Amino acid sequence: MAAVARLKVRKPGTGRIIGDKFVGRAIRIYIPLIILLVVTLFPFYWMAVTSFKSASELFDFSVSPLWVRQPTLEWYTHLFTQTNFPRWALNTAVVATVSTLISLFCSVLAGYSLARLRYRGADSIGWGIFVTYLVPPTLLFLPLTFVIRELHLFNNLWALILTYPTFLIPFCTWMLMGFFKGIPRELEEAALVDGATRIQAMVRIAIPLALPGILAAALFAFTLSWNEFLYALIFMNDSLVKTIPVGVTQELIHGDEFFWGELMAAALLGSVPVAVLYSFFVDYFVAGMTAGAVKG
Amino acid sequence: MGTAVRTNAAPAWHRRRVRIYDREAPLGYLLLVPTLLVLGIFLLYPFLFGIWLSLTDSELGNLGNFIGLGNYRFEWSNTDGVFYTAVVNTFLYTGITTVFKLSLGLIMALLLNQAFPFRRFVRAALLLPYIIPTVLSYEAWRWMFDPTFSVVNWLLVNTHLAAYPGPNWLGVPFNAMAALMIVNVWRGTPFYAIAFLAGMQVIPLDLYEAARVDGATRWQQFTNITLPMLRPVLLVVLLLSTILTFADFQGPFVLTNGAPYNSTQLLSIWAYQWGIPGGAISLGAAISLVLFPLLTIVVAGVLFLLRRPE
Numbered sequence: 001m002a003a004v005a006r007l008k009v010r011k012p013g014t015g016r017i018i019g020d021k022f023v024g025r026a027i028r029i030y031i032p033l034i035i036l037l038v039v040t041l042f043p044f045y046w047m048a049v050t051s052f053k054s055a056s057e058l059f060d061f062s063v064s065p066l067w068v069r070q071p072t073l074e075w076y077t078h079l080f081t082q083t084n085f086p087r088w089a090l091n092t093a094v095v096a097t098v099s100t101l102i103s104l105f106c107s108v109l110a111g112y113s114l115a116r117l118r119y120r121g122a123d124s125i126g127w128g129i130f131v132t133y134l135v136p137p138t139l140l141f142l143p144l145t146f147v148i149r150e151l152h153l154f155n156n157l158w159a160l161i162l163t164y165p166t167f168l169i170p171f172c173t174w175m176l177m178g179f180f181k182g183i184p185r186e187l188e189e190a191a192l193v194d195g196a197t198r199i200q201a202m203v204r205i206a207i208p209l210a211l212p213g214i215l216a217a218a219l220f221a222f223t224l225s226w227n228e229f230l231y232a233l234i235f236m237n238d239s240l241v242k243t244i245p246v247g248v249t250q251e252l253i254h255g256d257e258f259f260w261g262e263l264m265a266a267a268l269l270g271s272v273p274v275a276v277l278y279s280f281f282v283d284y285f286v287a288g289m290t291a292g293a294v295k296g
Numbered sequence: 297m298g299t300a301v302r303t304n305a306a307p308a309w310h311r312r313r314v315r316i317y318d319r320e321a322p323l324g325y326l327l328l329v330p331t332l333l334v335l336g337i338f339l340l341y342p343f344l345f346g347i348w349l350s351l352t353d354s355e356l357g358n359l360g361n362f363i364g365l366g367n368y369r370f371e372w373s374n375t376d377g378v379f380y381t382a383v384v385n386t387f388l389y390t391g392i393t394t395v396f397k398l399s400l401g402l403i404m405a406l407l408l409n410q411a412f413p414f415r416r417f418v419r420a421a422l423l424l425p426y427i428i429p430t431v432l433s434y435e436a437w438r439w440m441f442d443p444t445f446s447v448v449n450w451l452l453v454n455t456h457l458a459a460y461p462g463p464n465w466l467g468v469p470f471n472a473m474a475a476l477m478i479v480n481v482w483r484g485t486p487f488y489a490i491a492f493l494a495g496m497q498v499i500p501l502d503l504y505e506a507a508r509v510d511g512a513t514r515w516q517q518f519t520n521i522t523l524p525m526l527r528p529v530l531l532v533v534l535l536l537s538t539i540l541t542f543a544d545f546q547g548p549f550v551l552t553n554g555a556p557y558n559s560t561q562l563l564s565i566w567a568y569q570w571g572i573p574g575g576a577i578s579l580g581a582a583i584s585l586v587l588f589p590l591l592t593i594v595v596a597g598v599l600f601l602l603r604r605p606e
Binding site for chain 1 (some may be wrong): 540
């Protein structure tokens with residue numbers, strides 16, 4: 001019995017194991033995968049299809065609504081000429097870029113310090129930062145409105161640029177600590193013995209070697225800020241300072257009337273930047289998402 | 297202290313090493329300054345301030361008087377049971393979606409861990425719901441659950457899974473809660489899947505080989521090797537996901553915003569409604585702070601469930 005089993009063992013890692021026939025694989029792998037793919041992607045498909053439908057076609061379910069008969073760009077033109085959408089896109093890009101840069105600056109330094117330098121309290125500070133990652137914005141937004149008011153930052157993009165790092169820094173620091181720990185200590189020690197200062201060792205050796213991690217952290221921070229909703233909803237009331245998520249949900253709905261074509265066009269356009277970023281850097285994303293999970 | 301003792305006894309090369317570490321403390325603290333500054337002003341201070349706020353009758357821009365537990369008493373007894381609904385819903389929402397996300401994520405990860413054509417593409421596609429701005433994809437879902445032009449219902453009716461006109465998704469309490477959970481599972485599952493996949497890929501293959509040699513079935517391999525080896529990943533993922541789901545705001549805000557009749561009310565949404573449109577910021581703070589002890593219970597529960605079996 002054991003000998004038979006041994007004969008059937010194939011090259012490991014190919015996923016082909018005992019009893020591997022096409023029908024078996026189809027039932028076990030392909031059919032579930034196709035179902036998962038359809039369910040996962042359908043909302044995006046529906047978003048796209050809706051955005052190209054004319055007003056009359058939108059509400060015509062007498063024939064299959066899954067296809068567009070007369071594609072039109074009227075919603076897109078309307079979005080760019082009649083709404084502040086281009087401005088929201090600009091705001092979102094500015095806020096996401098600047099808050100990402102600030103968060104990276106802080107968390108590269110903090111991550112290096114916590115992962116590499118030895119001093120009293122480093123461990124507890126590291127845990128403290130991890131715990132702040134577990135404090136959701138839902139707990140903070142109401143008192144934060146007071147802080148933002150004191151700083152006179154309502155309707156000012158700085159309100160977002162300064163508050164987004166509260167959830168970006170803990171995440172990025174935690175992620176970068178993992179990457180810094182993965183760099184062999186000897187590389188830096190050799191430089192130190194050769195007379196380099198600690199700061200030189202950090203800037204010339206550790207940070208360049210951690211670049212993949214920094215890139216992963218940057219992608220994550222950018223995506224998280226691009227998607228942020230709660231703070232932007234509360235701190236930005238003037239139409240010209242809104243971000244895409246807030247502008248789309250608050251201004252493209254007029255009372256009880258939903259302009260679904262326009263809404264879906266905006267949703268699609270608002271998703272494109274992160275989708276493109278993501279498709280280019282999928283592996284960095286995955287590395288970033290799992291850095292904490294696997295190493296933690 | 298300990299360092300000094302070691303320095304005296306250490307040989308010359310080691311002393312140099314120790315001296316280098318001695319100099320690390322000032323730099324170590326210095327590098328933390330920007331982070332601690334930002335987190336101190338915009339996270340720690342608001343958190344503590346929020347606790348004080350919940351004990352006052354403040355409104356925005358107007359620090360009120362200390363009223364002790366008045367806000368908590370009000371939310372507990374003067375809100376026609378909405379507090380109770382919100383707490384129960386928050387737990388149901390977190391518990392039920394977590395079970396589904398966990399099991400579907402595990403299935404997704406097992407599938408993605410197989411060899412098949414276009415694997416990279418499929419993996420990227422399955423991760424999309426997690427990447428795309430939540431608010432925007434939830435708008436698409438709201439349109440899919442439209443009371444009269446729901447494409448979900450069109451599909452259900454045309455495949456004879458439901459009688460015309462199909463369920464009223466967002467207008468009926470039970471359905472609305474189900475819709476909230478369905479979309480949350482849709483969005484959250486990929487995170488579990490990718491984390492599990494990463495966890496599976498670091499499991500040494502010889503474990504499986506040894507098991508196969510010993511005649512273990514695929515199911516036995518899964519329960520005796522894969523699951524135990526995934527426990528560390530499971531712990532981190534469950535912790536992050538339960539906390540984020542517990543405090544979830546943006547998705548439910550877009551999809552139902554507590555409607556119909558507060559039946560899908562969650563603590564996060566309710567805190568917002570009182571605090572910002574309602575203007576009772578201290579009451580809102582008191583509601584959101586209720587999340588904190590509950591969150592602690594949930595976290596303790598997760599840690600207890602995943603404790604190392606002795």
